[in-house]
Amino acid sequence: MRGHRNAHKQPNARKHRRAREQRSPCKHRRARNRPNARKHRTAPKHRRARKHRDAPKHRRARAAILVPMTTVDHLRQVRLGNLRTVLLALVDKPGSRADLAARTGLTKATLSNLTEPLLANGVLVEEPATLTGVGRPSKPLRFHPAGPVAIGVEVNVEHLAVEVLGLDGDTVHRHRVHADNRRATANEVLGRVVGLVEQFTGDRAVLGVGLAVPGVVHDGTVVRAPNLPNLVGEDLAAQLSSRLGREVELDNEANLAALAHLWPKHLAGEDFVHVTADVGIGAGVVLAGEVYRGVSGFAGELGHVVIERDGVECTCGSRGCVERYAGLDVMLRDAGRTHLDDLAEALRTDERARTAVREAGRALGVGLATLMNLFDVPTVVLGGSYAVLHEHLSVAIRSEMDIRVLAGGERHTRLIASPLGEFAVVRGAAGLVTRRTVQQPERLYA
Numbered sequence: 001m002r003g004h005r006n007a008h009k010q011p012n013a014r015k016h017r018r019a020r021e022q023r024s025p026c027k028h029r030r031a032r033n034r035p036n037a038r039k040h041r042t043a044p045k046h047r048r049a050r051k052h053r054d055a056p057k058h059r060r061a062r063a064a065i066l067v068p069m070t071t072v073d074h075l076r077q078v079r080l081g082n083l084r085t086v087l088l089a090l091v092d093k094p095g096s097r098a099d100l101a102a103r104t105g106l107t108k109a110t111l112s113n114l115t116e117p118l119l120a121n122g123v124l125v126e127e128p129a130t131l132t133g134v135g136r137p138s139k140p141l142r143f144h145p146a147g148p149v150a151i152g153v154e155v156n157v158e159h160l161a162v163e164v165l166g167l168d169g170d171t172v173h174r175h176r177v178h179a180d181n182r183r184a185t186a187n188e189v190l191g192r193v194v195g196l197v198e199q200f201t202g203d204r205a206v207l208g209v210g211l212a213v214p215g216v217v218h219d220g221t222v223v224r225a226p227n228l229p230n231l232v233g234e235d236l237a238a239q240l241s242s243r244l245g246r247e248v249e250l251d252n253e254a255n256l257a258a259l260a261h262l263w264p265k266h267l268a269g270e271d272f273v274h275v276t277a278d279v280g281i282g283a284g285v286v287l288a289g290e291v292y293r294g295v296s297g298f299a300g301e302l303g304h305v306v307i308e309r310d311g312v313e314c315t316c317g318s319r320g321c322v323e324r325y326a327g328l329d330v331m332l333r334d335a336g337r338t339h340l341d342d343l344a345e346a347l348r349t350d351e352r353a354r355t356a357v358r359e360a361g362r363a364l365g366v367g368l369a370t371l372m373n374l375f376d377v378p379t380v381v382l383g384g385s386y387a388v389l390h391e392h393l394s395v396a397i398r399s400e401m402d403i404r405v406l407a408g409g410e411r412h413t414r415l416i417a418s419p420l421g422e423f424a425v426v427r428g429a430a431g432l433v434t435r436r437t438v439q440q441p442e443r444l445y446a
């Protein structure tokens, strides 16, 4: 099972993450169960207010931590932890109760106890019995093909995409439409998104919506979006949530493309950089099985890593940024082509096109080497248009990385083309929701 394999590989990272996950949901409950909670409730309002204002922050925090977890809390956490383990095993592949018991280390009785409610509410389904050699025929459990789904939506400069994703990672629907969003207002863009979501949801139970935008986002709000400036400052998650009446989570497209390679299947291990080029360059950094977003969402801005101090001016106000040398628009311009397909075709015969892609690859290699030296990750995934040009780009990228990556002497950085094509971002947006549901299985009972 994936969880167990990871536990061997990343013992500390996983342990800490698990501890964090288990600690956080019960913090409020513990606060509610404080012995003097009643006293606080009955005290006059002004006194309560003053007391809280005057108490130093660290003392208030410590008081909450010292209160022991009740037995009921503890049992609930154990049950949710076990349920998470079972769901992760089922994301890996379906299995009979005996098979799941063997893969998770839980008893068959515990397994039945955990899965019964999910069979009853249509999240799981028991398949017809199959004979597997001697003994009783086994009845595999799997996620119900008509069970709840997550919706992923991608807003981009010239298109919108939607993906309806089951908990098992199977795509129920996916669709991409042309839309000129560059000059559209947030209101217009959201109107288009709502239409698309309603068109593809049908009467399925929906777990939530993941929304991807080509920009930096923080707390559900777009902070920076050079190619969709009308969205800057808009709290898109809250606005779409109120229009759809569903929970919406907003994230940056590069982060979500990276997530699509991590969940529900590991396509590039647990530590990698996913890089793609559209109008700009987007990179998602995955460390120890988590997308690294930074404090305010700006992590992984590979496109604005400087590779030439006094180089070409960039839209960000700096000079010599990677995207001024390795962006798709630069490659197309230097190759004298207008579209990616046209450029890919020209690479068969046209030396000018080959030179343009090779030079872009070298610039990208210099930028990636910096990232490798900072994060020491073993794999680079070339996505989007870079995946299409992979064959011609990778030689040039590697030539720069081989001489610049310090760990290169120890091991070769793996350079692979993404298998997800143009739907990586929207798949990651939907995956954001299915992953959160599996990590917080109490959502399945909401």
Ligand SMILES: [Zn+2]
Pocket (backbone or CB within 6 Å): 303, 304, 305, 314, 315, 316, 317, 318, 319, 321
């Ligand atoms: Zn820049």
